[in-house]
Amino acid sequence: MDASALRKYGPLALIVVLAALMTALAVQNRQLRQQQALLVTKVEQLSKAVHGLPEGAEPEALTATAINGESLTLAGSRSGRQVLYFFSPSCKFCLASVPQIQALDAAGRNNGHRAFEMVAVSLPPHDAAPDYASQHGFAFPVINDVDARITQRYSATLVPMVVVIDDGKIIYRHVGQLKDSSVNAITGAFVVRAGRKAAASPAG
Structure with a gap:
């Protein structure tokens, strides 16, 4: 060039x-x-x-009293189907998950029949738990875990956390903010469990 x-x-x-x-x-x-x-x-x-008990764990049964005075037994061989929701009134991710928690509770109700028992467990600040539950319309029992017995038993070191229990065994766990897909996964865990039980049962 x-x-x-x-x-x-x-x-x-x-x-x-x-x-x-x-x-x-x-x-x-x-x-x-x-x-x-x-x-x-x-x-x-x-x-x-690393947060929460792993799937397959069978935590020992714990008795506790909800804010409304209801006596509850968490886990144990006779617990049936339970969904435990660990939250804190000061947690912004818990606040963002309120619509999904309400949807999850609604999914557990079917013409008056409960598909599973839903129970919330409040971490600190404990004095805010009753107003928080009322403000957000929690229609399920809320336990104020003041002595941290339940929190420690389930290693609930990060919230929000949802633990799904079937006949005393943890079959699903969700840690972090919930989304609509989380609700489907949580309720679907019971279906998956039932299918596995049916497959394991001898043919009649």
Whole structure:
């Protein structure tokens, strides 16, 4: 390329090179963001995995009294189907999960018949629990776990946390803010459990 051609096409070539570099950097930046998002997701999953008792655990039965004075037994071989909801009145993720908790409670009611017993367990601040439950229309028993017996038994170190129990055995656990899909997964756990029981039973 002679000097005149270089003067004529040089700036254009430089623009092309710069455009190619910017495109390459944009692609690389997008890949880095995707890798970072994947890493954050894995870290969150690992973090949540250490909270709460694992599926398959059979916690010892605990008796407690709800805010309304109702006596309750949590877990144990005669507990039937239970959904325990651990929350704190000061937790913003619990507040964001209220619509899903209300939907979960509604899913447990079927023409007056309870598909499962739903019980909430309040962590500190305990003095705010009664007003919180009333304000958000919790139509299920709420236990104010002042002595932390239940919290410690279920290793509820992160809220919100939902523990699904069937005949004394934990069959599902959700840690973190609930979504509509979480409600389906929680109620579906009983269906999955029933299917496994049926498959394991000898043919009649």
